Amino acid sequence: MDLSFSPEHLAFREEVRAFIASAMPPSLMTKAAADSHFEHDEVMEWHKILHRKGWVAPHWPAEVGGSSLDVTSRFILSEELELAGAPALSPFGLVMVGPLIIQFGTPEQKKRFLPRILSGEEVWCQGYSEPNAGSDLASLKTRAEDDGKGNFVVTGQKTWTTYAQYADWIFCLVRTDASAKKQSGISFLLIDLKTPGVTVKPFLTSGGTPAFSETFFEGAVVPKENLVGPLNGGWTLAKALLGHERTLIAAVGASIRAIRKVKRIAARTQKDGRPLLEDPLFRAKIARLEIKLRGLQMANYRAIAGAQLGRAPGPESSILKIRGSEIQQQCYELAMEAMGLASMSWFNEPGVVHPEEQWVPSLFNYLRATTIYGGTNEIQKNIIAKLILGIPDR
Amino acid sequence: MDFDLSDEQKQLVETVQSFVKKQSPLSRLRALREDPTGWSRDAWRQMGELGWISISLPESVGGLGGSFIDAALILEQLGTTLVPEPMIPTLTAAAAIVRAGTEEQATRLLAPALAGEGSLALAAAEAQSRFDVADVATKAERAGSGYRITGEKVWVLNGHAADTIVVSARTAGGPRDREGISLFAVDRNAPGLEVQPVKTMDSHHAGLLRFKGVEVGEEQRLGAEGGALAALEYAADLGAAAACAEGLGVINTALQMTVEYLKTREQFGVKIGSFQALQHRAVDMFIEAELCRSMMILAALKVADADEEERKTAISAAKVQLAWGGRQVTQQAIQLHGGVGVTDEHDIALYFKRMHVLNALFGDEDTHLTRYARSPLFTANVGA
Ligand SMILES: Cc1cc2nc3c(=O)[nH]c(=O)nc-3n(C[C@H](O)[C@H](O)[C@H](O)COP(=O)(O)OP(=O)(O)OC[C@H]3O[C@@H](n4cnc5c(N)ncnc54)[C@H](O)[C@@H]3O)c2cc1C
Numbered sequence: 183m184d185l186s187f188s189p190e191h192l193a194f195r196e197e198v199r200a201f202i203a204s205a206m207p208p209s210l211m212t213k214a215a216a217d218s219h220f221e222h223d224e225v226m227e228w229h230k231i232l233h234r235k236g237w238v239a240p241h242w243p244a245e246v247g248g249s250s251l252d253v254t255s256r257f258i259l260s261e262e263l264e265l266a267g268a269p270a271l272s273p274f275g276l277v278m279v280g281p282l283i284i285q286f287g288t289p290e291q292k293k294r295f296l297p298r299i300l301s302g303e304e305v306w307c308q309g310y311s312e313p314n315a316g317s318d319l320a321s322l323k324t325r326a327e328d329d330g331k332g333n334f335v336v337t338g339q340k341t342w343t344t345y346a347q348y349a350d351w352i353f354c355l356v357r358t359d360a361s362a363k364k365q366s367g368i369s370f371l372l373i374d375l376k377t378p379g380v381t382v383k384p385f386l387t388s389g390g391t392p393a394f395s396e397t398f399f400e401g402a403v404v405p406k407e408n409l410v411g412p413l414n415g416g417w418t419l420a421k422a423l424l425g426h427e428r429t430l431i432a433a434v435g436a437s438i439r440a441i442r443k444v445k446r447i448a449a450r451t452q453k454d455g456r457p458l459l460e461d462p463l464f465r466a467k468i469a470r471l472e473i474k475l476r477g478l479q480m481a482n483y484r485a486i487a488g489a490q491l492g493r494a495p496g497p498e499s500s501i502l503k504i505r506g507s508e509i510q511q512q513c514y515e516l517a518m519e520a521m522g523l524a525s526m527s528w529f530n531e532p533g534v535v536h537p538e539e540q541w542v543p544s545l546f547n548y549l550r551a552t553t554i555y556g557g558t559n560e561i562q563k564n565i566i567a568k569l570i571l572g573i574p575d576r
Numbered sequence: 577m578d579f580d581l582s583d584e585q586k587q588l589v590e591t592v593q594s595f596v597k598k599q600s601p602l603s604r605l606r607a608l609r610e611d612p613t614g615w616s617r618d619a620w621r622q623m624g625e626l627g628w629i630s631i632s633l634p635e636s637v638g639g640l641g642g643s644f645i646d647a648a649l650i651l652e653q654l655g656t657t658l659v660p661e662p663m664i665p666t667l668t669a670a671a672a673i674v675r676a677g678t679e680e681q682a683t684r685l686l687a688p689a690l691a692g693e694g695s696l697a698l699a700a701a702e703a704q705s706r707f708d709v710a711d712v713a714t715k716a717e718r719a720g721s722g723y724r725i726t727g728e729k730v731w732v733l734n735g736h737a738a739d740t741i742v743v744s745a746r747t748a749g750g751p752r753d754r755e756g757i758s759l760f761a762v763d764r765n766a767p768g769l770e771v772q773p774v775k776t777m778d779s780h781h782a783g784l785l786r787f788k789g790v791e792v793g794e795e796q797r798l799g800a801e802g803g804a805l806a807a808l809e810y811a812a813d814l815g816a817a818a819a820c821a822e823g824l825g826v827i828n829t830a831l832q833m834t835v836e837y838l839k840t841r842e843q844f845g846v847k848i849g850s851f852q853a854l855q856h857r858a859v860d861m862f863i864e865a866e867l868c869r870s871m872m873i874l875a876a877l878k879v880a881d882a883d884e885e886e887r888k889t890a891i892s893a894a895k896v897q898l899a900w901g902g903r904q905v906t907q908q909a910i911q912l913h914g915g916v917g918v919t920d921e922h923d924i925a926l927y928f929k930r931m932h933v934l935n936a937l938f939g940d941e942d943t944h945l946t947r948y949a950r951s952p953l954f955t956a957n958v959g960a
Pocket residue numbers: 307308309310311312313315316317318341342343344551554555556557558559560561564841843844848851853854911912913914915916918
């Protein structure tokens with residue numbers, strides 16, 4: 183066993199760091215330093231910079247415009263981006279629908295959609311969840327009916343559609359066979375958000391940010407060529423997605439960064455005339471969290487090393503989402519604790535709190551979502567109990 | 577022992593329950609979010625007329641002479657719909673005034689607030705002080721027949737709106753000395769007092785207060801020069817007890833909303849409450865809520881205890897339990913609501929926010945854990 187990265191990988195890490203330092207515009211750099219909320223335009227600005235470097239979709243095969251980076255390099259790239267606080271690129275095109283189109287799409291679909299995902303010319307969002315179909319996604323009701331003229335007519339409502347207000351396209355799970363058993367009547371459909379009959383209504387998260395939307399479909403006419411994979415085969419596609427890039431979901435880089443921030447806040451906060459960072463009680467709390475994070479990081483390394491060798495994800499990869507999401511929350515709980523009374527601050531003008539603390543209260547609230555989105559932690563645990571521990575349902 | 581409410585207390589609770597239900601549903605807090613004051617003078621006046629502000633203050637200063645339990649019962653109900661009026665800031669400032677000042681001073685300064693015509697604020701925290709009220713850098717220097725106050729107070733609850741502000745300032749000694757701290761009652765319009773309103777996460781407001789040579793007369797000093805720390809600590813403990821009381825209302829409401837959601841939300845063709853994983857989670861929340869109630873009673877009974885260490889350990893224990901229970905209940909309340917729990921539109925997120933603020937006020941978990949563990953009572957009666 184060997185914990186060290188190869189010289190090539192170490193060199194790659196340096197290359198990534200140097201690139202970020204030189205390529206990130208000062209305006210983004212300032213915001214990154216404070217972990218500010220990035221506006222959509224800023225995310226896309228960064229998208230285009232990474233695209234020019236060829237690093238926007240490193241996990242895509244080289245022949246469709248991805249990269250030839252190996253698993254470990256891809257991990258290093260994403261970790262360094264997280265550590266730098268760079269804007270998180272919208273994952274819906276790059277990480278979700280893109281790989282599905284690569285795997286299941288027709289040559290025309292690949293040609294039509296992939297280059298524009300890469301360039302950032304078209305932005306995507308994800309239309310899976312509905313008001314009454316969350317954890318039980320397969321109970322979704324949005325229907326797509328054949329109009330006999332080569333189109334589907336789509337009617338229904340999606341919700342929690344992150345950043346739909348900025349998107350051009352939405353990929354949806356829709357019901358194409360009402361008579362079939364739950365999972366088997368579902369198809370995977372790409373819908374242009376400009377289609378008449380589609381409306382997007384954004385609303386705020388508890389962190390005060392405009393991340394969510396409701397998306398309504400009222401008889402939207404969608405050409406059949408936008409169906410990906412077989413008719414009524416959408417559930418298989420949705421499941422295939424779950425297997426993609428699980429090592430990124432642990433957000434280890436983001437949490438390492440958050441703990442560093444906690445330490446900086448504690449270093450400049452006074453308690454009993456000394457820096458809070460010197461308080462044994464608080465220090466022990468940080469240490470406890472950092473040790474949890476190291477455990478997660480090691481589990482993540484094991485998963486990456488396995489993937490590098492082409493192995494199927496092992497049991498260690500199944501815990502990454504659960505632990506990673508909890509740690510992300512705990513980092514910000516600790517940051518709030520370090521801030522003391524200033525943690526009550528809510529979108530005040532600059533100067534009221536330290537610039538890098540400005541967004542902490544908002545994130546503290548919003549990050550409650552990490553244990554909910556992408557399959558709640560309860561659902562993750564149900565899956566692990568059944569599939570990994572082999573404990574049968576009643 | 578007897579933990580039952582008297583008939584009067586039961587009636588009091590019913591009155592407050594009916595007030596929050598009919599006149600102050602949560603929508604009122606939402607409506608006041610963008611308001612620069614953040615609370616309503618009419619509602620406050622009504623609370624004054626009902627005797628809620630004065631209920632636990634001594635009759636000798638114009639109060640109704642009840643125990644703090646009465647105030648706690650009111651605060652608990654106000655917590656159920658997150659009533660935004662400045663009860664906690666007014667009660668803590670009043671506690672400092674009553675403990676430190678003369679009866680004449682207290683009667684005069686409290687009268688408008690007790691009637692709901694004015695409100696108070698206690699300006700103790702400073703940028704470096706964290707939760708230690710003895711860590712006072714603000715200075716009050718002798719000037720003529722009075723004093724001149726210079727310094728900055730941060731996150732003063734209701735500091736943006738209070739008519740009278742009770743401020744701690746050093747008249748002698750070095751930073752964090754327990755002697756040399758004095759209290760002054762300052763009018764909000766005093767020349768040299770700059771108030772910067774700030775927004776807080778719970779849709780309330782507070783003030784950053786800059787005292788730039790504010791002149792005060794001898795008669796504005798509360799108690800002996802340099803001897804105010806005991807009164808200040810008492811006021812902060814009363815604030816902590818008040819946070820435990822309001823927090824209990826927050827916790828129980830979050831629990832009820834969640835239990836209701838488990839009974840109505842359906843996924844996989846069944847109520848999500850039928851999943852045992854979630855039933856157990858709800859029971860864990862309920863256990864914490866009941867422990868918070870038990871500890872709130874302890875805090876409310878002991879806040880006026882003549883034995884200072886008894887008071888401090890009881891308050892600290894209750895505040896630590898509030899931190900544990902409040903965090904667990906409101907976090908899990910969001911979790912069990914799924915996606916709606918992290919929307920601004922859903923009320924559960926507002927309870928989560930208020931809970932955080934109550935946990936931070938008047939000493940966070942570590943502060944009270946430390947004070948508890950350092951108390952002489954902690955190692956008394958241990959045996960050899
Ligand atoms: C920030 C954020 C962004 C999102 N972005 C998108 C997006 O872009 N596109 C999209 O389609 N969706 C998105 N979602 C939706 C997300 O996938 C759902 O919120 C999630 O699947 C949970 O569904 P729900 O909210 O309906 O909760 P519910 O399914 O109603 O769950 C409520 C509670 O019940 C629990 N529960 C449910 N079933 C079980 C069970 N069998 N056993 C034990 N416990 C159970 C859950 O864990 C949860 O605690 C987003 C959500 C969030 C919070």
